[in-house]
Amino acid sequence: MIFDMLDKRSKQVLQAVVQSYINNPEPVGSRYITKKYAVGCSPATIRNIMADLEDFGFLSQPHTSAGRVPTDKGYRFFVDSLGAMEESRAQSEMSKEFAQQFMIRLEAIKDDISMLFSEVTNTLSALSNYVSIALPPKPEKTTFNRIQLIKYRRNIIVAILLTDEGVFRNRSLTAPEGVTQDDLDRIADYINTEYAGLTLDEIKKTLVQRIKYEKVLWDKLVNKAIEICEQALYFAEDDVFVSGLYDVMDLPDFSDISHIKELSRAIRDKHMMLKLLEELSDAEGVKVVIGNENPIVNLKGLSVVTTTYKEGERPMGVIALIGPRRMDYSKAISMIDMVAHCVSRTLGG
Amino acid sequence: MIFDMLDKRSKQVLQAVVQSYINNPEPVGSRYITKKYAVGCSPATIRNIMADLEDFGFLSQPHTSAGRVPTDKGYRFFVDSLGAMEESRAQSEMSKEFAQQFMIRLEAIKDDISMLFSEVTNTLSALSNYVSIALPPKPEKTTFNRIQLIKYRRNIIVAILLTDEGVFRNRSLTAPEGVTQDDLDRIADYINTEYAGLTLDEIKKTLVQRIKYEKVLWDKLVNKAIEICEQALYFAEDDVFVSGLYDVMDLPDFSDISHIKELSRAIRDKHMMLKLLEELSDAEGVKVVIGNENPIVNLKGLSVVTTTYKEGERPMGVIALIGPRRMDYSKAISMIDMVAHCVSRTLGG
DNA sequence: ATTAGCACTCAAGGCGAGAGAGTGCTAATG
DNA sequence: CATTAGCACTCTCTCGCCTTGAGTGCTAAT
Numbered sequence: 001m002i003f004d005m006l007d008k009r010s011k012q013v014l015q016a017v018v019q020s021y022i023n024n025p026e027p028v029g030s031r032y033i034t035k036k037y038a039v040g041c042s043p044a045t046i047r048n049i050m051a052d053l054e055d056f057g058f059l060s061q062p063h064t065s066a067g068r069v070p071t072d073k074g075y076r077f078f079v080d081s082l083g084a085m086e087e088s089r090a091q092s093e094m095s096k097e098f099a100q101q102f103m104i105r106l107e108a109i110k111d112d113i114s115m116l117f118s119e120v121t122n123t124l125s126a127l128s129n130y131v132s133i134a135l136p137p138k139p140e141k142t143t144f145n146r147i148q149l150i151k152y153r154r155n156i157i158v159a160i161l162l163t164d165e166g167v168f169r170n171r172s173l174t175a176p177e178g179v180t181q182d183d184l185d186r187i188a189d190y191i192n193t194e195y196a197g198l199t200l201d202e203i204k205k206t207l208v209q210r211i212k213y214e215k216v217l218w219d220k221l222v223n224k225a226i227e228i229c230e231q232a233l234y235f236a237e238d239d240v241f242v243s244g245l246y247d248v249m250d251l252p253d254f255s256d257i258s259h260i261k262e263l264s265r266a267i268r269d270k271h272m273m274l275k276l277l278e279e280l281s282d283a284e285g286v287k288v289v290i291g292n293e294n295p296i297v298n299l300k301g302l303s304v305v306t307t308t309y310k311e312g313e314r315p316m317g318v319i320a321l322i323g324p325r326r327m328d329y330s331k332a333i334s335m336i337d338m339v340a341h342c343v344s345r346t347l348g349g
Numbered sequence: 350m351i352f353d354m355l356d357k358r359s360k361q362v363l364q365a366v367v368q369s370y371i372n373n374p375e376p377v378g379s380r381y382i383t384k385k386y387a388v389g390c391s392p393a394t395i396r397n398i399m400a401d402l403e404d405f406g407f408l409s410q411p412h413t414s415a416g417r418v419p420t421d422k423g424y425r426f427f428v429d430s431l432g433a434m435e436e437s438r439a440q441s442e443m444s445k446e447f448a449q450q451f452m453i454r455l456e457a458i459k460d461d462i463s464m465l466f467s468e469v470t471n472t473l474s475a476l477s478n479y480v481s482i483a484l485p486p487k488p489e490k491t492t493f494n495r496i497q498l499i500k501y502r503r504n505i506i507v508a509i510l511l512t513d514e515g516v517f518r519n520r521s522l523t524a525p526e527g528v529t530q531d532d533l534d535r536i537a538d539y540i541n542t543e544y545a546g547l548t549l550d551e552i553k554k555t556l557v558q559r560i561k562y563e564k565v566l567w568d569k570l571v572n573k574a575i576e577i578c579e580q581a582l583y584f585a586e587d588d589v590f591v592s593g594l595y596d597v598m599d600l601p602d603f604s605d606i607s608h609i610k611e612l613s614r615a616i617r618d619k620h621m622m623l624k625l626l627e628e629l630s631d632a633e634g635v636k637v638v639i640g641n642e643n644p645i646v647n648l649k650g651l652s653v654v655t656t657t658y659k660e661g662e663r664p665m666g667v668i669a670l671i672g673p674r675r676m677d678y679s680k681a682i683s684m685i686d687m688v689a690h691c692v693s694r695t696l697g698g
Numbered sequence: 699a700t701t702a703g704c705a706c707t708c709a710a711g712g713c714g715a716g717a718g719a720g721t722g723c724t725a726a727t728g
Numbered sequence: 729c730a731t732t733a734g735c736a737c738t739c740t741c742t743c744g745c746c747t748t749g750a751g752t753g754c755t756a757a758t
Contacts, residue, residue, distance in 0.1 A: 172460035
């Protein structure tokens, strides 16, 4: 294991370097460490240790006569050792209080899923100064409550899909000729009694099957209706909540505009983003992906912290924070954890 | 009038300077003008003219030995003279073709107001490389079609507001005790027959009055229902569509991150933004606001081009482009004009 | 009125010296 | 034998100096 390569003092030094670099993005020198962190030995000794740490790949030098900078491996060690001393994540009084305030705000808007997640990402990015992303509950995790079909104007049908987690989606569709509101009501009734309590994903599958083998039996109208429902169930991929791109520009790491561009493009590339986040969404607890560990090429210079919110034990969706590699992992982890818990409790209750 | 201060050749030179600076953001010198633009005189003459133009306040020099740069007044002249030679805005073959394609895309999504306006801003910013903003039809301009109240879960009411311009808004509200779906249907029926064809604004006013003097007559339930409707009619100010912040970063004008920040903040400050845009929204045709003409302090380094889309003759809402002061006004104006016409035709038909 | 010619101004870029921060190595030390 | 003081060395950063070049304004000639 990675931890065994280092004696206690080396670990201390490594943590000191990472912490210092997180606080202030400048290469950190041996003298600085002896002054700021009580390691109890001289700069020369630190230099030796640092040279070792560099050999092991935890640190690197921008140039020969500069201090050391953490590598991805260095950050990885730092993050893993954060997890080891779990108690540091115990919530402070202040954050507990904040969580309560936050819960109250969430409760007030829990029935509008998009307001809810806007609030979540806004809060998270305001707290952390990093970019925050949230995915609403995935269709396969969302329970169907009922569908409402409304006819209006000449030949438009509006389908409103309600789930147990809040209003979800309304789509409008072109109606076939001669459909009356009564027809729509009957269709909706049928679907509501038939499918209540199933997840959207299950419904989707069932619907497709029905269409296949009942095509001949049912009349055109119902056929069309099923199509309508399927479309209504279709999940637009732009249902991703992003916030904090502005705040992040204040970080020194993004003083160069090319970095902002990179990040923007990564976020805009929602397909990619979704894939990454969904991959991580099965995991328990908070996950951290550092720099090059990241499979998305535009994100290689950045780190991602993700977790899931749940209903009971069932993970429902993903929340993520994206920031520079030298992000304040400790803070980011506890923030996202707190927020995820609040969301879980709000949706679950 | 501003036009009379200058003889024909001075105008030519001024236009040449502005055009050149728009194409390439570097101070333009006298020699360059004689080479690139056929003015028919020597650099020395141009220098004299430029000195005059500077005296009049149309041009300025970054430093003594540099070329000239347009001032806001210079741009203003340029834009106004664009308007004068209207024929230049006649659509080219290519843009006509594009407009047709665009119309087809709009038709396909016209019934979902948010998809529609997302498409509009995306297209506009992709075409122009500037930030585009669109406001959906204002409540006072939007015609009520019907409202649908749905009860679900314990005590939640979902109100879906349909307008003649597309599905508009769904809000969820806490229901008073003991309301049944039948009650809600009756209330909705009442409102639908009573208010069909009115604008949302008119309805709002009427509702408030009703509450006042019918309070004693009606039972609590209907009272509550009216409140519900009022809430449903409430217009969240975050219904602003913005796009193109990423594209704009590629412009040399925004190579400095502080400019991006400025722009971001201006956009985030939606109150301000809305106020500005609404102010301009009564105007006929395309309006241009240049640099310091702008009342919003964060926008003083930028220019805004706005226009309205209409239903028949009635202006419905605003579309805007925000870019650097040296934006390609000619292109921006014709683009936004084209898009606005397409939106008008789509919503009107 | 226009233009050629010329002196002048100023930003930008290249160069070199000096300062400063930090290292690695060696030899002394407890 | 691990630790440390001392020292030479390396590299970046900054400042000032100079040169270059683009562009001007003025004056005198056309």
